[in-house]
Amino acid sequence: MTNLLEYLPPVRGKIEAHVPLQNMTYLHVGGDAEVFFEPADSDDLIHFLRKHPAAVPITVLGAGSNVLVRDGGIPGVVIHLGDWFKRIFKEGTTFEVGAGALVANFAENAAQQDVSGFEFLSTIPGTMGGCILMNAGCFGRSIKDILLEMEAVDFQGRMHWMPAQKIGLTYRKSSIPNDWIILRAWVCGSVLASGLVLRCMAELRAARAAYQPTGCYTAGSAFKNPEGKNAWELISAVGLRGARQGRASISEKHANFLLNDDNATAEDLESLGETIRNKVQQKTGIDLEWEIVRLGTRTPTVTDWAQVIGQGSILRGGV
Template sequence: MYDDGSAPESDIDEKDARLGIDTGQLRGKLTADAPLAKLVWFKAGGNADYLFEPADCDDLVQLMTMLNGSVPVMALGLGSNLIVRDGGVPGVVVRLGKPFSYVEPEGERGIDALTLCCGAGTPGILVASVARDHGIAGLEFLRGIPGTVGGFVRMNGGAYGREVADILVDCDVVMSDGNLARFPVEDLRYSYRHSALPDNAIVVSARFRGRRGDPRRIGEEMDRIADARENSQPLRTKTGGSTFKNPEGHKAWELVDRAGCRGMRLGDAQVSEKHTNFLINTGEASSSDIEGLGEEVRARVYKETGIELSWEIQRVGRP
């Protein structure tokens, strides 16, 4: 119940039986057959079987404990690095909202003063801004990652020569059975855009550590990153961020350009003219258009260069 005595808002029908749990024990919002297109940057894709917006971490633990790994569970942040396929997402999509968006400096002196405790729903720009305000350098690159803490901890997000592996101390994760575990950075076995976190586990918080710095200089570096993104990336379009990983020794955008894919279209999906490692939805592209265009780009790059591009954007759900 909420503080005013009312029941939590929900939209549940007979499909509830598929979860096999007592949803009345949950305090957050659980929605069946929930549209996801409006929640992702591409503005395309199908519905989630269920969308859960937990009231807090304990509420998420309650859900995961009841499910106990019986259905797939996927976390959703800002939806910036994601293609939701048109057939929708099976199981439960968990959206971490305001209760998981916070940045708290740790300690008042010594090395602890260089550590920030962050909720998994916190945008990277907020983490970087709080770090600047407290004179913590080394986190400026988070200004250039269009996502939330949970997402870029899971995938070792990076930009402008830095990545999460460089700053992470540890993270708290709700496992598929509902247990809350803490992973130090070394246990995540980070590699390029990859971690060892289990698929159904959900990051709920993380600690980042920087170094002492001048807030003015930190701010200047953040401004430089913001300007670089504005000048080189199609930020004001329906896009999903960097589409392909950079192969070792190469830049993905250069390979795409070399293969003659700049501006190439499939329906309303297009390879950006401004930055060829970005796909954009110019109108009413379906997710199959967007993913199909990406696969055609991969095929042309391989034919031209012999190099196989790997997707950086996550693709989830039923075709």
């Protein structure tokens, strides 16, 4: 057995082998990252990407609010953007937001300065990078409505700048290539009367607490809403609201939320999700599409990196 760390370039940030990811995701399940890398800054990240062997798979983890890490963990390197990537700069009503910044913190920051337009973000638990990739949204607004431009680096260390119109932002989807890591975004709002933005945000948070489960391990909506339908209504209609499988369950309050309410495994949650998909398919003919991004392998894998790197094969994680 070989240790992947031996084949990776030296970095200034934090890099470790076999790091548990359970507590880094909102579902609190899953195995280890084979290697976990938190770059010191963008130069450190770019240097790593330019020098790492191309055969080593890379997975990006944001706040972990929309992922299910499988029980076997994630082979290769998991990259997480730490403090340096959380910086926020303001110029007028335009903000430069680091991809690692939590969008709720950013929305609060903007509201304190009476800049409006980002209130919906105050109820979403992800980072700016994760939210752009997923075109996250709620209350009738999404990232598409506020994004001007973004900067990314690809897995070979090449930089890319993209105006929002070219990112293909549609419902919970973007056309950003899966070997890009978003680094920064520029978003634009407008000025409102003093205190109004904070009040509006408080109302949105209260509205959300009324219809979604809170204080539990979940990744938000498990499935995308099919065209013209609500996933939660379809799941309720096939009688699965509140159903359990293994130690996972479907929320009574919002039938599109999978819950880890009793030390569930990733397998419990994923099989329950597949049960939902099968039953909805059988009874309605509709194929529900996972919104949760499932990462890694069901059982632990042992890779002979010397051989893989020698052969130059390329692996990718995530569906």
